[in-house]
Amino acid sequence: MVKNKIAMLDVSELLRPEPAFASKPIGRYRDYDIDHEDPIKERVRITYTEMHTNQTVDYVKKKMAEWLSFDKFEATIMEALESLNDLVDESDPDVNIPNIVHAFQTAERIRAIHPHHDWFHLVGLIHDLGKVMAFKGEPQWSVVGDTFPVGCAWANSIVYKDTTFKKNPDTYDPRYNTTLGIYSKNCGLDNILMSWGHDEYLYRVLVHNNTTIPKEGLNMIRFHSFYPWHSGGDYDFLCSEDDLEMKKWVLEFNKFDLYTKGGDMPDIKELMPYYQTLIDKYIPGLIKW
Ligand SMILES: O[C@H]1[C@H](O)[C@@H](O)[C@H](O)[C@@H](O)[C@H]1O
Numbered sequence: 001m002v003k004n005k006i007a008m009l010d011v012s013e014l015l016r017p018e019p020a021f022a023s024k025p026i027g028r029y030r031d032y033d034i035d036h037e038d039p040i041k042e043r044v045r046i047t048y049t050e051m052h053t054n055q056t057v058d059y060v061k062k063k064m065a066e067w068l069s070f071d072k073f074e075a076t077i078m079e080a081l082e083s084l085n086d087l088v089d090e091s092d093p094d095v096n097i098p099n100i101v102h103a104f105q106t107a108e109r110i111r112a113i114h115p116h117h118d119w120f121h122l123v124g125l126i127h128d129l130g131k132v133m134a135f136k137g138e139p140q141w142s143v144v145g146d147t148f149p150v151g152c153a154w155a156n157s158i159v160y161k162d163t164t165f166k167k168n169p170d171t172y173d174p175r176y177n178t179t180l181g182i183y184s185k186n187c188g189l190d191n192i193l194m195s196w197g198h199d200e201y202l203y204r205v206l207v208h209n210n211t212t213i214p215k216e217g218l219n220m221i222r223f224h225s226f227y228p229w230h231s232g233g234d235y236d237f238l239c240s241e242d243d244l245e246m247k248k249w250v251l252e253f254n255k256f257d258l259y260t261k262g263g264d265m266p267d268i269k270e271l272m273p274y275y276q277t278l279i280d281k282y283i284p285g286l287i288k289w
């Protein structure tokens with residue numbers, strides 16, 4: 001069933017040509033070089049330093065217990081989206097404007113390339129909505145940025161890996177600092193503890209509220225920030241065969257998530273009615289967050 005739906009997507013997209021819509025040269029995205037004189041680079045570096053210092057097995061378990069009771073507030077998807085007007089993501093070297101613009105840029109480009117998959121347009125629009133946690137007391141380092149598994153050794157492709165984990169107690173914990181750590185080989189991504197952030201939270205919110213977004217769309221949301229895996233070439237040993245199959249679709253999503261950053265400003269007001277119809281179709285009404 002799931003496979004059929006995936007097969008309907010345009011596979012030529014999977015060749016990952018340089019997306020024609022990228023607004024700057026591809027190599028200029030995701031620049032995490034350290035430059036203490038550059039205020040945006042410093043903002044990004046500090047956010048990751050706090051994240052990599054504090055995201056531990058115990059921390060993730062605590063956050064899951066706290067957020068996955070879905071008793072924090074109620075809001076429609078559109079209300080949550082509008083709140084992103086007030087959020088500038090401090091982990092992102094490519095976006096220095098409110099996240100709602102990024103939501104519409106991602107969604108509109110997906111819509112242009114995959115016109116027939118309306119659920120995919122919606123995934124583009126809402127994929128970062130888990131960032132609402134930042135308005136409910138979570139520091140940005142616990143909400144935004146790339147994700148990575150806790151409970152096993154930090155992989156080399158994690159950004160700033162060599163400098164930012166030095167004060168994290170799990171770095172020195174023999175239960176957690178081997179390649180496999182607490183996991184078994186190919187145990188499946190569903191069975192690992194990921195650093196706490198907006199991906200897992202939104203995925204769980206959608207499932208809890210009985211969304212009808214197809215599985216491949218839910219996985220795009222759940223793993224879109226797992227760059228060390230989908231783009232860094234690490235952690236395949238934790239994956240099941242299904243996970244490896246799914247990676248192609250996460251990468252397909254990533255193209256739009258990343259390379260639309262800095263592109264044309266969407267006319268949000270004009271686009272709202274179309275996206276409201278998608279919300280009504282796949283995740284209507286008041287949502288428990
Ligand atoms: O800084 C960005 C941003 O926080 C995105 O929402 C997240 O998905 C990316 O992984 C990250 O690099």
Ligand SMILES: [Fe+2]
Binds near residue numbers: 127128198224
């Ligand atoms: Fe994101």
Ligand SMILES: [Fe+2]
Binds near residue numbers: 102127128257
């Ligand atoms: Fe995003």
